[in-house]
Amino acid sequence: MSNKQAISLKLIVSQSAGNLVSDMDGEKVMLNIDKGKYYNLGQLGGVIWELVEQPMAVQELVSTLCSLYQVEQSECENQVIEFLEKLMQEGLIQVKNFSS
Amino acid sequence: MKKEWSKPELEVLDVKMM
Numbered sequence: 001m002s003n004k005q006a007i008s009l010k011l012i013v014s015q016s017a018g019n020l021v022s023d024m025d026g027e028k029v030m031l032n033i034d035k036g037k038y039y040n041l042g043q044l045g046g047v048i049w050e051l052v053e054q055p056m057a058v059q060e061l062v063s064t065l066c067s068l069y070q071v072e073q074s075e076c077e078n079q080v081i082e083f084l085e086k087l088m089q090e091g092l093i094q095v096k097n098f099s100s
Numbered sequence: 101m102k103k104e105w106s107k108p109e110l111e112v113l114d115v116k117m118m
Contacts, residue, residue, distance in 0.1 A: 040111035048108055071105035083108040
């Protein structure tokens with residue numbers, strides 16, 4: 001499946017390989033040598049990154065975050081999906097249908 | 101007790117690098 005689709009709650013997301021990942025002052029930072037790009041996911045982005053180390057449905061990811069943080073479900077959904085779409089555009093995550 | 105939420109953001113920088 002291509003990475004050109006929009007993120008929805010039913011999709012499965014997981015980390016893409018090939019990045020050097022480190023923690024810096026509580027924030028998750030990554031370096032992709034092939035692309036010559038440096039990424040800072042911040043503190044909460046780092047939590048999301050670790051949660052998708054194994055393939056996880058976006059719905060499950062949102063539910064997990066809502067159980068850990070003081071945030072409304074709708075706000076969490078919108079912001080997490082927006083963040084995941086940026087990760088997808090940079091090729092940092094893989095996106096699959098539940099059935100694939 | 102739940103932690104405080106902050107909007108997740110992705111910062112992207114082009115770097116020059118052997």
